[in-house]
Amino acid sequence: MTAMLVDENPLAHSVLPTFSALYDASAGLSDASVDEQDVVFFGPPNPADTVVGNIRVLEQLPVADSSTSRIARTTEYRDMYGHLVAEVFVSGTVDGSAPRSASDKNSSALAAYAATTFGAESIRRFRTRIFVPEADSTSLTYACTPIAEYQKDAERVSDVIVTATDCNGTVAARAWATVTEPAA
Numbered sequence: 001m002t003a004m005l006v007d008e009n010p011l012a013h014s015v016l017p018t019f020s021a022l023y024d025a026s027a028g029l030s031d032a033s034v035d036e037q038d039v040v041f042f043g044p045p046n047p048a049d050t051v052v053g054n055i056r057v058l059e060q061l062p063v064a065d066s067s068t069s070r071i072a073r074t075t076e077y078r079d080m081y082g083h084l085v086a087e088v089f090v091s092g093t094v095d096g097s098a099p100r101s102a103s104d105k106n107s108s109a110l111a112a113y114a115a116t117t118f119g120a121e122s123i124r125r126f127r128t129r130i131f132v133p134e135a136d137s138t139s140l141t142y143a144c145t146p147i148a149e150y151q152k153d154a155e156r157v158s159d160v161i162v163t164a165t166d167c168n169g170t171v172a173a174r175a176w177a178t179v180t181e182p183a184a
Contacts, residue, residue, distance in 0.1 A: 015053065015077070017045040017085050019123035022053075022077060023111050034107050038089040038127040043153045044180075047121065051077040051085050060094065069094045106130050106164065106173045109137040114162055117144065118179040124157060125178040135172035140164040149181070156181040 015021040023039055053075045061070045072091035079085050107128050114126060147159040157178050164173040 015051060016047050017041070017049060017051045017077060017079075018047050018120055019045075019126060020111075020115055020120040022086055022088055023126070033133055034090060034092040035130045035133065036089075036091045036128065037107055039086065039123070039125065040088075041086045041124045042084055044124075044155060045085065045121075049079055049085075051079050053077045053088075105137040106133070106135055106140070109140060110142075110162060110164055110173050110175050113142045113164075114175060114177055114179075117142075117162075118160075118177065122180040123177060124152075124155075124180060126175060127177075128173060128175045130173045132166065132170060132172040135164075135166050135170075139167055140172055141166075152178075 019039060019041075023037075055073055055075050059072055061072075070091060071094050072089065075088045075090075076084060077086040077088070107130060110128050111126065114123060141164070143163050143165070145161045145163070147161060149156065149158045151157070157180050160177050160179065162175040162177060163171055166172050
C-alpha cells in the first residue's frame with residue numbers, strides 16, 4: 001500500500017535562486033536519512049530575484065518485508081510571476097536506526113565541494129546519490145570526471161560526475177552536475 005500525503009498548507013519559504021540557497025533551504029528530511037537529492041534550474045537563475053518555495057508532494061512508500069519505508073518530497077520554486085524557476089527533489093529511508101547526520105553531512109560535503117570547484121552561481125543541476133551513508137565526510141576524497149559539453153538555454157554547459165571515495169577507495173557518494181562554462 002502506498003501512502004501519499006499532499007500538504008494542504010504548503011511550507012513556503014523565500015530564497016534567492018542560487019544553487020547554494022536552494023540546496024540549503026531544501027536539503028534534508030527531518031524524519032529520514034537522505035540518500036538522493038536533485039536540484040534543477042529551468043533556465044539561468046537570476047540571483048537578484050527572490051523565489052518562493054512550496055513543498056508540492058510528500059509521499060511515503062513502505063519497503064516490502066521491512067519496517068523501513070522510502071520518503072520523497074519535491075519543493076517547487078516560483079518567481080513573482082508564478083513561473084517555475086527550479087525544483088528540489090529529496091528522498092531517503094525512514095528507519096529509526098538510519099545514520100541521518102552522516103548521510104546529510106556527505107550530501108552537504110559533496111554540494112560544498114561542487115560549489116567551491118565550479119562556483120555556486122554556475123551550477124544548473126546537481127543530483128546526489130549516497131552509497132555509504134555512514135562514511136566520514138571529513139575523510140572523503142573528491143574527483144571530477146567531465147562527460148559532455150553542449151548548448152542549453154543560451155548557455156554553454158558541461159555535465160560532470162563528482163565522486164567521493166573513502167580511504168579504502170570505496171565510492172561513498174556521487175553527484176551528477178550540469179555547470180555553465182566560464183565566460184571567455
